[in-house]
Amino acid sequence: MKIIHDPLEMRMESIALRNAGKKTGFVPTMGALHNGHIFLLKEAKKRNDITIMSIFVNPAQFGKNEDFNKYPRPFEEDCRIAEMNGCDILFAPAVDMIYPENYATYITVERLSEILEGAIRPDHFKGVTTIVLKLFNIVQPVEAIFGQKDIQQAIILRKMVIDLNIQITIHVLPTVREKDGLALSSRNIYLTDEERKAAPLLYKGLCWAVDAYKKGEDCSKRLEQGILNVYFQTDRFLPQYIAIVDVEKLEPVSTISSVTVIAVACKTAQSHTRLIDNVLLNGEL
Ligand code: PAF
Numbered sequence: 611m612k613i614i615h616d617p618l619e620m621r622m623e624s625i626a627l628r629n630a631g632k633k634t635g636f637v638p639t640m641g642a643l644h645n646g647h648i649f650l651l652k653e654a655k656k657r658n659d660i661t662i663m664s665i666f667v668n669p670a671q672f673g674k675n676e677d678f679n680k681y682p683r684p685f686e687e688d689c690r691i692a693e694m695n696g697c698d699i700l701f702a703p704a705v706d707m708i709y710p711e712n713y714a715t716y717i718t719v720e721r722l723s724e725i726l727e728g729a730i731r732p733d734h735f736k737g738v739t740t741i742v743l744k745l746f747n748i749v750q751p752v753e754a755i756f757g758q759k760d761i762q763q764a765i766i767l768r769k770m771v772i773d774l775n776i777q778i779t780i781h782v783l784p785t786v787r788e789k790d791g792l793a794l795s796s797r798n799i800y801l802t803d804e805e806r807k808a809a810p811l812l813y814k815g816l817c818w819a820v821d822a823y824k825k826g827e828d829c830s831k832r833l834e835q836g837i838l839n840v841y842f843q844t845d846r847f848l849p850q851y852i853a854i855v856d857v858e859k860l861e862p863v864s865t866i867s868s869v870t871v872i873a874v875a876c877k878t879a880q881s882h883t884r885l886i887d888n889v890l891l892n893g894e895l
Contacts (some may be wrong), residue, residue, distance in 0.1 A: 613700045617708070624662075624750040636778075638742060638750035641665040641858040642682040642796035643691045645860040646786040650755045653783055655696040657753065663852040664701040664745055665690050671715070671737030682796060701731045701749060708744060716740045719766045719773070725860055726853055726873060727762050727886065737761055739770050741852045746778055757786070759793045761871055761888045764895060765860065782895040785887070787813065791886045802885040808846035809885060812876060815840035815852075816889045819872055823891055828866045830854040836872065845875040847885065858888065869893035882894065 614620045627634055635658030637650045647663075654661045665688055672678035685702070692700050716736050722728075723735035726844040746754065756764045762783045762828075771780055785793045791813035792798065801809060815837040822836055834852045841849050855862055857869040 611689070611697050611700055613702065614706070615702055615704065617703055620699075620703075620748050621750070623660045623699065627660055627780045627824070628750065633753075634660045634662055634749070634751045636745070636749050636754040637661070637697075638745050638754065638756075639663060639665055640681065640796065641688045642666045642684060642799075643688045644794045644796060645862065646757055646759065646794040648691065649786050650696055650757060650783055651692065651695045653781070654753075654755050654830065657781075660698045661696055662699045662701060662749055662751060662866065663697045663747065664703075665692075666701075666703055666739055666741065666745070668708075668741040669705060670709065670740055671734050673731055673734065676731070677797070677800075680868075682799065688767060701745075706819065707892075708741070717743050717770065717774075719769050722762070722860060723764050724768055726851060726855075727875065729793065730850060730875070730884075734761070735766050739766060742767055743776075746776060751778060753781060755781045755783060757784075758782050758890075759795065759887065761787040761873060761890075761895070762860065765857070784894075785835070791817070792892055793885075795885070800881050802880045804848050805878040805880060808844040809878075811840060811844055812847070812874060812885050812887050816872055816874060816887060820889055823866060830862065830866060833866075833872070835873060837872075841876070842875050847878045849876055850875040850884070857893070857895070862881055866891055 630730050635654035637654050639647050718736045721758040728735050766778050787793055790810040792809045818840050819833045819837050837852050853873045855871050857871050870891045875886045877884050
């Protein structure tokens, strides 16, 4: 596996690969790799000649009081995991190579970036779209692969790609979970033991809703209430939102008939870790 730190070198490499007729698949990450990332990497490997992964903890997507400084950065271990799982090129730029002094250009997908996660984390998606577009320009992949766990991110990135005529296909793969249902996340390590025990309830609430929908309940209000009832079983986390929305505009639907996202977010009481999760009804991304 080749490790590249310099954006210019990465771009030259990508151009050479493209000129050699190689199809490149790209998995952007912030490192602290887990089985969810490995799943994306393996899928990229299956679908492409060359697999490129980036590791970059992007300061622009963290709020002032968020965990940028404490975000895990086990770089050596990440390199080992990436190489073992078929990564051909690992791109890991330094912050000042991506945001030099006087950096001033940001990308915003309006409206979609302001709701749900965006309402709680202002500027988060502006940071995500900016870094992903920069990475796309540097890496120039044929396709890029993201996880459904960050469903709003995936929907916003697809919108950016359409709106800006970017010739990269975005694939979104299902969420990888622990045996007890908790969605894998690099932030799960922040959970206290008690919070970790309670955390699977987040997905249990979603499973309850899927089941209720399958049995004929299509009223969003009643489904939301049912999910809340599951979450009331613990005082280890506080729900921040339960949203039942359409898959394109992320606008609330009152009765479910077409492809619908149920997205939930909560904050744990002790470690103040945010957990998000979602399920799709009537289709996939
Ligand atoms: O999903 C992530 O890990 C990040 O938001 C991404 C897409 C790598 C951008 O920093």
